[in-house]
Amino acid sequence: PRAAPALGLSQREQEVLDLVLDGLNNKRIATQLDISVATVKTHLSNIFRKAEVGSRFELARRVERDAR
Numbered sequence: 001p002r003a004a005p006a007l008g009l010s011q012r013e014q015e016v017l018d019l020v021l022d023g024l025n026n027k028r029i030a031t032q033l034d035i036s037v038a039t040v041k042t043h044l045s046n047i048f049r050k051a052e053v054g055s056r057f058e059l060a061r062r063v064e065r066d067a068r
Helices: 011-021 026-033 037-051 056-067
Strands: none
Touching (some): 011 056, 026 037, 037 056
8 A cells, every 4th residue: 555544544545546546547446446436536535535635646745745
């Protein structure tokens, strides 16, 4: 997992985050995890809230910063 444990992500949120960081879009994440695109969006919303960010770019920067 690439996210700092301090974010308090669930296992599934962590999986979604890892795929986001790999550059996958919502549809590809949904296919990879065998969930709906709506569920991916829900997980992303929860991740953004926990990380206190508003975009994938900000999320990647937050994860990178926390990894230091």
